[in-house]
Amino acid sequence: MPQEKLRDAKIDPVLKAAIAHFWFIIIHPFDDGNGRIARAVSDLLLARAERSRERFYSLSSQILVERKRYYKVLQQVQHSTGDITEWLNWFFHCLKKALLETENTLQKILHKATFWKIYEHTPINERQRLMLNKLLDGFDGKLKSSKWAKIAKCSPDNALRDIKDLMEKGILRQEQQGGRSTNYELVEF
Numbered sequence: 751m752p753q754e755k756l757r758d759a760k761i762d763p764v765l766k767a768a769i770a771h772f773w774f775i776i777i778h779p780f781d782d783g784n785g786r787i788a789r790a791v792s793d794l795l796l797a798r799a800e801r802s803r804e805r806f807y808s809l810s811s812q813i814l815v816e817r818k819r820y821y822k823v824l825q826q827v828q829h830s831t832g833d834i835t836e837w838l839n840w841f842f843h844c845l846k847k848a849l850l851e852t853e854n855t856l857q858k859i860l861h862k863a864t865f866w867k868i869y870e871h872t873p874i875n876e877r878q879r880l881m882l883n884k885l886l887d888g889f890d891g892k893l894k895s896s897k898w899a900k901i902a903k904c905s906p907d908n909a910l911r912d913i914k915d916l917m918e919k920g921i922l923r924q925e926q927q928g929g930r931s932t933n934y935e936l937v938e939f
Contacts, residue, residue, distance in 0.1 A: 762799075763795060763796075763798060763799030764795075764796065764799050764842075764845070765838070766795055766799075767791075767792045767795035767796050767799065767809075767841075768792070768837070768838050768841040768842065769834070769838075770788075770791050770792065770795055771788045771789070771791060771792040771841065772824070772827070772834055772837050772841075774787065774788040774791055775788045775824055776824075776828055789809070789810035789813055790810070792809055792810070793805075793808065793809055793810050796809060796845075806852050806856065807848045807849050807851070807852035808848060808852075809844065809845055809848050811848065812844050812845070812847050812848035812851065813844060816844055816847075819840065820840070820844075823836060823837055823840040824837070858886075858887075858888075861886070862883075862886045862887070864939070865882075865886055865936075865939060868939055869919075869921065872919055872921075874916075875912065877898075877902040877904055877908070877909075877912050878912050878915070878916060880901070880902055881893075881898055881901065881902055881912070882916075882921070882936075884901065885935075885936050886936070892925070892933040893933060893934045893935065894931055894932065894933055894934070895909045895910045895913055895932070895934075896909070896931075898912065898913060913934055917934075920937055921936065921937060922934045922935065922936060922937065923935060923937050
C-alpha cells in the first residue's frame, strides 16, 4: 500500500492504541522504561479517541494487574508469524476489564455519597465517621466492638456506646448469624 494511503487510512483509534503499544514494545527503543512509555502511549491514544478531557479508567493500571499474562501474550505474538490478533484480543479484553473496574469503583463512590447524603443531618462523632467510612469502603472481616476499639483507638466501652448509638439511629445492626461474639453490619439503605 502506498505510504500516503496508509497514512490516510481510517483506523479505529482504539485499534491504533493497541497496535502502537505492541510495536513500541517490540521495537524496544530504550534500555529502560519501554513498558511505561508504551502504557503512556496507549493511554494517550485512548484519551484522544474519546475526545474527552476527563478519563476515569486506566488501561495502564489494568495491564500492571495482569502483567504475567501481558508478558506471555507479548512473547507469543512477537515470536509468531506476524499475526497480532492474539495481542489485539488480549488488549481489548484488558481494556474492557479496566472499564468494568472503573464502573465498579464509581458505583462504590456513588453508594458512599448517597449514604452520607441520607445521614448528613444525623449527629455522628469522629470515631463513628471513621468506622462508617471503613465499612462503606469494604471493611475486611467481621466488625466486632473489639475491632472498633482498636481501629478507632478508643476504649471498648466507648466502642460499644458508638455502635449502640448507630444501631438506635438505624445505621448499624447485629449480623443475623450471632454466635459467641456479636458482629455488626451496615443497614442497607
